[in-house]
Amino acid sequence: MSKVLFLGPVGTYSHQAVIQQFPDEELIPAASIPECFERLVSSTEMDYAVVPLENSTNGQVVFTYDLFRDFMELDQNPRLEVVGEQYVDIAHCLISPVKLSVDQLKNVDVVYSHPQVWGQVKDYLTSFDKKYGKTSKIDCSSTSGAVERCLNEYEASGKITLAIGSRVSASLHKGTIVDSDINDIKGNTTRFLVLKRRDGFNKIASQSLPPNGDETKVNFVTFVINQDNPGSLISVLNVLREQDLNMCSISSRPFHNHTQSERKWQYCFFIEFYDKSDIDYELLIESFDQHCERWIHWGRFYRNALYYQIS
Numbered sequence: 001m002s003k004v005l006f007l008g009p010v011g012t013y014s015h016q017a018v019i020q021q022f023p024d025e026e027l028i029p030a031a032s033i034p035e036c037f038e039r040l041v042s043s044t045e046m047d048y049a050v051v052p053l054e055n056s057t058n059g060q061v062v063f064t065y066d067l068f069r070d071f072m073e074l075d076q077n078p079r080l081e082v083v084g085e086q087y088v089d090i091a092h093c094l095i096s097p098v099k100l101s102v103d104q105l106k107n108v109d110v111v112y113s114h115p116q117v118w119g120q121v122k123d124y125l126t127s128f129d130k131k132y133g134k135t136s137k138i139d140c141s142s143t144s145g146a147v148e149r150c151l152n153e154y155e156a157s158g159k160i161t162l163a164i165g166s167r168v169s170a171s172l173h174k175g176t177i178v179d180s181d182i183n184d185i186k187g188n189t190t191r192f193l194v195l196k197r198r199d200g201f202n203k204i205a206s207q208s209l210p211p212n213g214d215e216t217k218v219n220f221v222t223f224v225i226n227q228d229n230p231g232s233l234i235s236v237l238n239v240l241r242e243q244d245l246n247m248c249s250i251s252s253r254p255f256h257n258h259t260q261s262e263r264k265w266q267y268c269f270f271i272e273f274y275d276k277s278d279i280d281y282e283l284l285i286e287s288f289d290q291h292c293e294r295w296i297h298w299g300r301f302y303r304n305a306l307y308y309q310i311s
C-alpha cells in the first residue's frame with residue numbers, strides 16, 4: 001500500500017483531494033504544505049504528496065508555488081516531480097462550537113481559517129461584519145485545523161469563536177454549521193497536484209499516474225531568464241510556438257537570485273503547456289538551456305477530466 005502525504009488534519013480540502021485520488025492507499029496528514037514536500041523528498045517511506053496549487057476564485061496557493069521556486073533556487077537537480085492533478089469543489093461553511101443566538105453572534109470577534117480562504121469569502125465576511133460587528137481573521141495551518149482550534153478553545157475556556165471550513169470538517173470536529181456555501185463565487189474549485197519523488201536525474205520528468213478520463217498530457221516548467229535582455233521572455237515562449245505547443249497557464253513569483261546577489265526584482269516563471277505526440281524533447285531541452293538562466297521540467301502528467309467541469 002502506498003503512503004500519501006497531505007495537509008492535515010483529516011477534514012481539510014487536501015484530505016478530500018487525496019481521497020479522490022487515492023481511495024485505497026494509506027493517507028498521512030502533515031502539519032503544513034512545506035512538510036509535505038520535505039517528507040516526500042527525504043523519506044523513501046513516502047510515495048506521494050497531494051498539495052493545493054490554485055483556486056478558481058483567488059488564484060495561486062503561494063505556499064506551493066514558492067516551494068517549487070525554492071527547490072529550484074537550491075538545486076537544479078529536482079528531487080520530485082508532478083505526476084497528476086486533482087480538483088475539489090470548495091463549498092465553505094461558517095462553523096461554531098455550539099448553536100448560537102443572534103446576540104451570541106454579535107459577541108464573536110474572531111474567525112479562524114486557512115489564509116487561502118479569506119479571498120474566497122471576502123464579500124460574505126464583509127456583510128457578516130456589517131451585520132454582527134467587526135471580527136478579526138486569524139490564520140490557521142488548515143481549514144480543519146481552524147475548526148479544531150475553535151472547538152478546542154470552547155472546550156477549554158468556553159470562549160466562542162468561529163471557523164471556516166468544509167461540512168466534513170464541521171462534522172468530524174462536532175461543530176455546528178452557522179451558514180453553508182458561503183464562498184462568494186459558486187463553483188469555487190481548488191486544483192491540487194500529485195507529487196512523487198524523482199528517480200535519479202533526468203531533465204524531462206517521466207513518471208505519470210494513469211489517465212483519469214482524459215488522454216491530454218500537461219507539461220509543467222519553471223524558469224528564470226536574464227531580464228536585462230529585451231525579448232528574453234518571448235524567446236522562451238517562442239520555443240513552444242516553434243513546436244506548436246499550446247501554453248495553458250503562465251504566472252510568476254519573486255526569485256531570490258543567487259548569482260546576482262544585489263538584485264532584488266527578479267522573477268521565476270511558471271508555465272504549463274499541452275503535450276503533443278511528435279514533441280521533440282531534445283530540441284526543447286536545447287532551447288530552454290539556451291534561453292533560460294535556469295529551468296526545471298517538473299512534470300508531464302495527464303489532465304484530469306474534472307478540469308473541464310463547468311459549474
Ligand SMILES: O=C(O)C(=O)C[C@]1(C(=O)O)C=C[C@@H](O)C=C1
Nearest residue numbers: 012013014052114116142143190
Ligand atoms: O486548509 C485546507 O483545507 C486545505 O486543504 C488548504 C487549502 C489551500 O491551501 O488552498 C485548500 C483548498 C481551499 O482553497 C483552502 C485551503
